[in-house]
Each structure stands twice: as C-alpha cells, then as structure tokens.
Amino acid sequence: MAVLTDRPATPVARRADRGPRARVNRILGYAVLIAFGLIFLYPFVIQLGNSFKTEPDAAANPLSPLPDSLTLAGFERIFAGTNFPLWLGNSLLVTVLVTLGRVFFDSLAGYALARLRFRGRAGLFAAVIAVMAVPGVVLLIPKFLVLKQLGLYDSYAGLVVPLLADAAGVFIMKQFFESVPVSVEEAARIDGAGVFRTFWSVVLPMARPALITLTILSFQGSWNEFPHSLVSVQDPDLFTLPRGLADLVSGSLGKGTQYPLKLGAALLATIPVAVLFVIFQRYFVRGANEGADKG
Amino acid sequence: MATEALRAPATTPVKPPRRRGGVRGNENIAGWLFVAPVIVILGLFLLLPILMALWVSLTDWNGQGSPFTGDVPFVGGDNYTRLFTEDGLDRRDFMTSIRNNMYYVGIVVPVQTALALGLALVVNNRMLKGKGFFRSAFYFPSVTSSVAISVVFLFLFANSGAVNKLLALLGINGPEWFADSRGVLHLLLGAVGVDNPPGALTSGGPLGLTWWDWLSGPSVAMVSIICLVIWTTSGTFMLMFLAALQNVPVALDEASTLDGASRWQRFRHVTLPLIKPTTFLVLTLGLIGSWQVFDQVYVMSQGDPAKTTLTPAYLSYRTAFRDFDYGSGAAISFVLFLIIILLTLLQRRVMADRDEPRRARWWRRRVPERS
Structure with a gap:
C-alpha cells in the first residue's frame, strides 16, 4: 500500500x-x-x-x-411518517445479493481470464475493457427496455440481476490473480484437484485482499446506486434508500421544507458506508487506485 | 434470480473434451464456464439493451406495448435530425442541454484536476503530521451516496442556507441559488455595464440558440451543482495523484534541489512530467464523468430554473420517462454516447501527439542532442 x-x-x-x-x-x-x-x-x-x-x-x-x-422530532417522523424502514430493508436485500453475486461471478471470470487457457480469452478480455468504457448513464433507456421485454420490470429481480456482474470487478480480480505465483495452483492440480476445486479451495483463500476490495466496492456501489432503481422499478414498495430519498426531496412530504427530516434520512443512508469507510479505509483507497491502473 | 444466471451455462452445448491434452481440453470448457455468468449478465443487460435502444431511437415508440412489433411507427433518422437540423423545441432543448453541460465540463474538469493535484501535493508533504486524517477527510465525500449529498447541498444552498449566511458575513447578498437562471457570463457583462445584449448577438446564432444564449455561461443554479460535484470528486482524483507522486523518486527531487532548482522549477520540470500519465488519466476520467451528470440534476433541480441545469443525460431521461417519447430519448443518449467516446479518443490523440514529435525527431537524428 x-x-x-x-x-x-x-x-x-x-x-x-x-x-x-x-x-x-x-x-x-x-x-x-x-x-x-x-x-x-x-x-x-x-x-x-x-x-x-x-x-x-x-x-x-x-x-x-x-x-x-x-x-428527535425529525427522526421520529422519518420512521413514522415515511416508508424509510421499507427502503432500508430493500436496500439491504439488494446490496447483499448484488455484493455476493459480484464477488463470486467477477472472481470466477477474473480467474479464468488470468489463468485458464481457453480459446477466445484475449477477445473476451478486450470486450471486458471495452464494456468498462460504456458510460452508465446512456444505459437508462436500454435497461428499461430489456427489463420490460424480459418481464423483470418492477420486481426485485429487476433491481438485482442486472447488477450481479460488472466489468470493472472482473478487471480487478484478473489483475490480482495474475500477481499470484502459479506454483501453488500447479501443486494442487498435480494432486488431482479439478479446475473449480483448485479455484475454490486454493486460489480464492489467497485472494483475500482483492476479495475485500471488491466486496467493499460492490457494497458501496449498490448501496448508493440510484439511476438503476429509477428505470427498473416504479412501485413505491420496491424503492431503495436513494430512490426513497429522492422521492422525499421531490415533494412527497407535502408542506414545508422539513429539512431536519430530510437531512436525518440522508444521514441514516450515509452511515453504513461511512462505518465501512472508517474500518476498511485502505481498501477504499486501493479501489480508487485500481482506476489508475486501468489507464 | 441469481440461480438463473448460474443455470445459464448449463444450457450451452458442451462438447466432450478431446482426448489429447486432457488438461488443456478441461481448461477450454472450464474457462468458458467460469466466464459464462458474466457474459450472460453483461450481454443481456448491457450489449443487448444497447442494440434494442438503437432500434427504439429509430421509432416513435410511446412506451405502450412492445417496441418490437409492427405497430410501432418506424421513423428512420427523424429523431436524430430533429435534434440537429429542424428548428423547434426539441433542438432548442437539446442544444440548451449541450450548452449547459459544456460550461459545466469547462469548469468542473480543470478545477477538480487542479484541486486534486494541489491537495495531493500538500498531503504528500513529508514535513506535515496528521496527513492520514486529512487524506481521509478529502476522500470521504467521494464514497457517499450522490443522492444523500445532494440533499445536504440543497440545504446548504437554500435561500437562507449556510452558504448565503457565510456570504452575508462577508457582506455579500447571496442569490436564490436554485431559482436563479441568470448566466454567470451575462452577470459579469452586466457588472461592466453591458446590460442589454447587442442586437447582433440576439438576432441569430447556430443550432437554434442565439449567440447571446450560447454565451450565457453556467447559470447561478448550475454553479451550485458544479460546487457539489467538484467537492465530491476531487478526493478520488487526489488519491490517484498521490499514488503517482509517491512513485516520484526522492533522489531525483533531491538532486534538483542540490542543483539549486526552486520549488516551482522542481514542480514544473521534475514532478509534473513524471506524473503526466496520471494527469492524463484524471483529465480523461473527469471529462467522461462530467458528461454523465445525472443524479445531482435529478435531485436538486430537475433541469430548472428555465432549463439552465438541463443536461443531455437528464434530458434523455425526461424525454423518455416523463414525456413518453422514448425514440427521442434514446436518440439523445446515443448522441451523448458518441460525444463521450469522441472526447476520449480526441484527448488520447492530443496526449499522444504531444509525445510524438520529440520521439520522432530523436529517432531521425540518431545523434544525442547534447553532444
């Protein structure tokens, strides 16, 4: 570091x-x-x-x-007068599922791109790099279209599945696996362990730092994710925290500015990432600098 | 949900491994199985949707039913030409959003890059203690939710909010930030006595806006969004500069100190050239990111006042999801896509060209320059 x-x-x-x-x-x-x-x-x-x-x-x-x-009036009204508890639950569910999915799928793909020799690997890696360059915000309408077409619009699946893998995470994991010496894996393979077995019980435990980085990036990314929830659901029961907050601000509260309430809700939404930041700061830093390695 | 993606690879036909080179054959299959979930998800929710949206941008789909049936009117390039060649509200809105975003990029990118570099230089100073704390403090806003931060800044920039209270302490009467559509350049011209725009500028101009409109500068409302974005992004870029600065060899800095180089000379001729790749990266990422501004506009201003915080990203969303004109909305996002890709390529070109001549000359001469 x-x-x-x-x-x-x-x-x-x-x-x-x-x-x-x-x-x-x-x-x-x-x-x-x-x-x-x-x-x-x-x-x-x-x-x-x-x-x-x-x-x-x-x-x-x-x-x-x-x-x-x-x-504490502001906070009381957050819990009594808004759907905050519901948004919190939705956010937790989405964040946990997305984080688990990203960590698992990204490391699988990262490992394959770093270590396994298969036809089309170079092309696939080039595609991953290309996909990283696609600006997320131009995908709003496209994502809405595909979710509608697949019947996933306005469902938890629509909130979660499209976020289950990301190109940047694959890239981070590939870079990491390339930095690990091959010898340990080779020993396992010679002992007769299959590819998945070697990956799961030999390689993955060694990848702890990269896995923590990816977990944190995924957690932070999906906890804060706003535009995706905007185009994947419209049912207020499926709102995540950022979506609910945005809804509060745009006037669902009725009269008055109610700033103490809004600030309190925004504060509560910030706390999980803030706690994570304080504990795992150096992994956040590493995550930020992964961006620098791409260049 | 998750299991769907897991099951997907099993449905692809798997050829039995060839006998020769068992391990290699295994790896071929395992390789594809390992990447299959990512391919399925990115293919299904990234590549396929882009193609679908490309189709929709050529139609007049209004959101009812499927856009892929014969009932949806195909309009060819109409949605695109309306943005560029036909005078009307569509073009005026689009060009206004382009203007707004150009001023936004023109301020955000240089300021955040300079601020990030400045903060990195201070935090990298070996004589100061407590740098770790400040490094975290500068970086913290970057990791928080854009929506939550926008709520805070709405409060800070409220009419009788913290920013205006601070300005009042300095004897300045703060504006009503989010209600003020006046352009900053217009205000500056007003301050030097140009209150009424010259007729030559108001009578015409390119692409549906008058010259006077093009030259407005960012509106007062946009300035508050600009402040927010610079505040949230500088920390990330500071970390990138910091990593680069720590790779500058200490010996080099010391050698130039002993040679009598001043602090500025050392920065200009030793540090800056060495961190050039990072500067390029920060500028590119800044440029790409700031053409995508959306969350802050959605929460803080919704394009108001008087459309001066409208950006192409937000306009594309609004056109599709509020006005139910999905064709136009998709067309706007493809134009935005193109802008971002072109800017990235252009900047890469510029940076490469700047390196190129020197290297070319050196190759041609084959003689060391100082001999």
Whole structure:
C-alpha cells in the first residue's frame, strides 16, 4: 500500500526540513490542510447538527452545528411518517445479493481470464475493457427496455440481476490473480484437484485482499446506486434508500421544507458506508487506485 | 434470480473434451464456464439493451406495448435530425442541454484536476503530521451516496442556507441559488455595464440558440451543482495523484534541489512530467464523468430554473420517462454516447501527439542532442 506509507527522509531531505523557511512552509501547509479539511467535513457537521433541530431553528441558524434545543422530532417522523424502514430493508436485500453475486461471478471470470487457457480469452478480455468504457448513464433507456421485454420490470429481480456482474470487478480480480505465483495452483492440480476445486479451495483463500476490495466496492456501489432503481422499478414498495430519498426531496412530504427530516434520512443512508469507510479505509483507497491502473 | 444466471451455462452445448491434452481440453470448457455468468449478465443487460435502444431511437415508440412489433411507427433518422437540423423545441432543448453541460465540463474538469493535484501535493508533504486524517477527510465525500449529498447541498444552498449566511458575513447578498437562471457570463457583462445584449448577438446564432444564449455561461443554479460535484470528486482524483507522486523518486527531487532548482522549477520540470500519465488519466476520467451528470440534476433541480441545469443525460431521461417519447430519448443518449467516446479518443490523440514529435525527431537524428 504505497499510498499509506511515508517514505523515510534521507539526510538531504532532513536538512531541508529545518530552518525558518521550512517553518513558514509548514505553517502554510497546515493552514491549507485545515482550511480544506473544514470545507470537506463541515457540510457533514451541518447535516448532523441540523437533523436534530426543530424546523424553525434549522431555517434560522443553518450554519450552527448545535441545536437550540435538541429534538428527535425529525427522526421520529422519518420512521413514522415515511416508508424509510421499507427502503432500508430493500436496500439491504439488494446490496447483499448484488455484493455476493459480484464477488463470486467477477472472481470466477477474473480467474479464468488470468489463468485458464481457453480459446477466445484475449477477445473476451478486450470486450471486458471495452464494456468498462460504456458510460452508465446512456444505459437508462436500454435497461428499461430489456427489463420490460424480459418481464423483470418492477420486481426485485429487476433491481438485482442486472447488477450481479460488472466489468470493472472482473478487471480487478484478473489483475490480482495474475500477481499470484502459479506454483501453488500447479501443486494442487498435480494432486488431482479439478479446475473449480483448485479455484475454490486454493486460489480464492489467497485472494483475500482483492476479495475485500471488491466486496467493499460492490457494497458501496449498490448501496448508493440510484439511476438503476429509477428505470427498473416504479412501485413505491420496491424503492431503495436513494430512490426513497429522492422521492422525499421531490415533494412527497407535502408542506414545508422539513429539512431536519430530510437531512436525518440522508444521514441514516450515509452511515453504513461511512462505518465501512472508517474500518476498511485502505481498501477504499486501493479501489480508487485500481482506476489508475486501468489507464 | 441469481440461480438463473448460474443455470445459464448449463444450457450451452458442451462438447466432450478431446482426448489429447486432457488438461488443456478441461481448461477450454472450464474457462468458458467460469466466464459464462458474466457474459450472460453483461450481454443481456448491457450489449443487448444497447442494440434494442438503437432500434427504439429509430421509432416513435410511446412506451405502450412492445417496441418490437409492427405497430410501432418506424421513423428512420427523424429523431436524430430533429435534434440537429429542424428548428423547434426539441433542438432548442437539446442544444440548451449541450450548452449547459459544456460550461459545466469547462469548469468542473480543470478545477477538480487542479484541486486534486494541489491537495495531493500538500498531503504528500513529508514535513506535515496528521496527513492520514486529512487524506481521509478529502476522500470521504467521494464514497457517499450522490443522492444523500445532494440533499445536504440543497440545504446548504437554500435561500437562507449556510452558504448565503457565510456570504452575508462577508457582506455579500447571496442569490436564490436554485431559482436563479441568470448566466454567470451575462452577470459579469452586466457588472461592466453591458446590460442589454447587442442586437447582433440576439438576432441569430447556430443550432437554434442565439449567440447571446450560447454565451450565457453556467447559470447561478448550475454553479451550485458544479460546487457539489467538484467537492465530491476531487478526493478520488487526489488519491490517484498521490499514488503517482509517491512513485516520484526522492533522489531525483533531491538532486534538483542540490542543483539549486526552486520549488516551482522542481514542480514544473521534475514532478509534473513524471506524473503526466496520471494527469492524463484524471483529465480523461473527469471529462467522461462530467458528461454523465445525472443524479445531482435529478435531485436538486430537475433541469430548472428555465432549463439552465438541463443536461443531455437528464434530458434523455425526461424525454423518455416523463414525456413518453422514448425514440427521442434514446436518440439523445446515443448522441451523448458518441460525444463521450469522441472526447476520449480526441484527448488520447492530443496526449499522444504531444509525445510524438520529440520521439520522432530523436529517432531521425540518431545523434544525442547534447553532444
């Protein structure tokens, strides 16, 4: 994890670190860090603070992170007055299924593309690369068409099945399997284990870091997925969290801005990914940099 | 659901493995079985739908029944020509969305690239402590839900919201962000005294919009979306720059320091050339991503006010799913598809050309330049 380690300073570098000029530079550096730290984090602080405010308080003092008088009214209305629990359940179901599917199917395909010699492999890999370049947003109408045609529109299957595999995940797994030495697999194969057996009980356990990266990327991706749910379902009972949130904002709440409620709902929708981020940060970083390897 | 995809490979005819080279024969079948689920899913939900949409873009399908029956009127290239050559609402809306997105890209891509590089340089500074925390802070917005973040920014940019309260502290009277359709360039011209557009600019212009319309700049409402997007994407690109910066050999930097190169010279002549591939990548990804802006527009503005936050992606959605004109909607998304692919190719070309002449010269001369 090159990104997370600091390189030790050499004597030349250490000499440059001292002196008054270095101190000015350091102070400037911290000033920049703190200023941007505020820009990037304060919106979340505002969100947190205002979700515990009364509506007039949030409207009058939006900048202040502290409520005049702390109230849970917004959150109570999220659970009593909206379909939030339903959206949460749908999101959990979709996310778990999509994540399981992606991790399994992407690693199968990634392994085959990295290790198994079969006719058409090079062509298939080129196709995977090409598919990664297809912009997702131009697929809205196409996806709707195919789901309608297959009778999957407005169903859990429509929400889940199209997301069960993704080209980027296949690419990540292929890259990983190529970096693993072949010798272990060969030993297993010589011992008479079949291809799937070798993959399942020898190769996959070694792929833990890549599997965690892929799990996290898939979880985050499907938890936050919005456009797909927009074109695959219209039944409010099948809304996922992002879809439900968007619905709240577009005015299904009726009167008033109800910002504490909206901010609270958005906050609750953010928490799972935030927790994951705090725990598995370096895998997120690795995931982001997989993008850099593609180039 | 999942089992469907699992069962799919079994239905494809499997030839018995040839005797010779048993392992190789095994691998041929196993290989295809392993990739089969991915092929089925991507084929069924990515390639096939693109072909279906291509067909629909040549029809007048209104969403009723199947688009693949004889009842659906085939209109040929009409949906496309209406976007480009026929004067009318369709072309005006489409060109407006193109204009909006061009200003959006023109600001988002350079600013997020510069900000990402700047943040990466600061976070990469070996003299500072606590960098890990700030690196996470800058990156965190990128991993959150676009819809949830849009809700937060709606609140921040509300009429009496946090941003306007901040501006008030500086003595500035903030605008009503999401109700303000005035173009930023028009406002700037207004500030230097050009209140009424010159007649030459309002009387005509290319592709259904007047020159004055083309030169509006992003609207005030669009600016708030631009702020949101720069804020959410810079962190990811910062990580890419950071990875590249950590691959710059320390020795090289030190050697140039000892040679008396200034900080700027080192950045300009040592660091920047070394991270060029990453810069290219960030620019390309930024360009591709920012022509796809959709979620934020859907949640924050729905194309309003006065269509100034309409983007091709959102227009294609709205045309199909709100106006039930699926043919036009599909046509718009294919044009968008083309724009994105062309920009990617063009930029690759530019970057390759910039490298090419030097290399070509070097090959032709065959003599070291400094001898």
